[in-house]
Amino acid sequence: MSDLLALDFMRQALVAAVLVGLAAPLVGTFLVQRRMSLIGDGIGHVALAGVAVGILTGSMPVLTALLAAVAAAIGVELIRAAGRTSGDIALAVMFYGGIALGVVLISKSSATSPANLTGYLFGAILTTSRTDIVVFAVLAVVVVATTWLLRHRFFAVANDEEYARAAGMPVRGYNIALSVLTAVTVVVSMRVVGLLLITALMIIPNASAQIVSRSFRSSMLWASLIGVLSSVGGVVVSFYAETPSGGTIVVLAIAAFLVISVIGAAVGRARRAAHERAERHEHEHGPACGHPAIAHEDHVDYLHDGHRHAPHHDHYDEHDGHGAHDEGAHDEQDDQRAEEVSR
Structure with missing residues (x-):
């Protein structure tokens, strides 16, 4: 482990992993509640187009990806709120059009290669620069702080949107805010987990947390803890095993879910048996x-x-x-x- 920490780029990678592991499950908590678990995938597709624009124009791909992702997130919420039957088609056009445009634009750039494209899609944490870390840190702090401060309002809206609207809450405003936070999280995570895998880190730690938690607040804390352990563990394992960081992180998150599920089922059976013995x-x-x-x-x-x-x-x-x-x-x-x- 000391040899890993002695490398500057690995220290940066671990910092990025902590930021992503903390932010992604927090936002994912409310996406699960709203049954919008896969929205991160769609926003990630559009973010790739933003990355391509940044590469072609010579600007920071992180910032252009952020602009594209935020615009897509707001568009998703407005289409969803309209409630039209053609909404699903509009979202499909937006999402798949985004990834198609991104692939085409990146192929026209001499500053990138298929390997770089794979890095954005599936994560390439070892290529994260110091500038990227600073940008990611600022964005992650904004995501975590905003999500935690507004958690009760997000909970109220996600739990019963009609009641929240009848009570006078600005439901659309909170939904747009959550969508924007999702977009920011996607961009923060794209070099660590990848645009096509980020949804897994948003959702799987929450699935694990629901097994061991006893309240909504504890579920958020457990999800973030599992997310951080999966991210950091995935980076460490990928370094020694020479595997892609994004895939390794998601595999660890799934492994944690399976272990927690088995243990949770065993504990549940033991408690039920003890309860039956107590009653008899x-x-x-x-x-x-x-x-x-x-x-x-x-x-x-x-x-x-x-x-x-x-x-x-x-x-x-x-x-x-x-x-x-x-x-x-x-x-x-x-x-x-x-x-x-x-x-």
């Missing part, structure tokens, strides 16, 4: 049973074999303090906060 036990609890009594809302739980048992009709319910009751309480708090914000 024949011991009668009461003031003189010898087990500690713990006040729990409007009743009393008895601590027995590491579990809190509460009499319920002809059986006992298990209250371990970390189950569905607490999860529902956390989610209810998030919903209440979102409702308060919408007012």
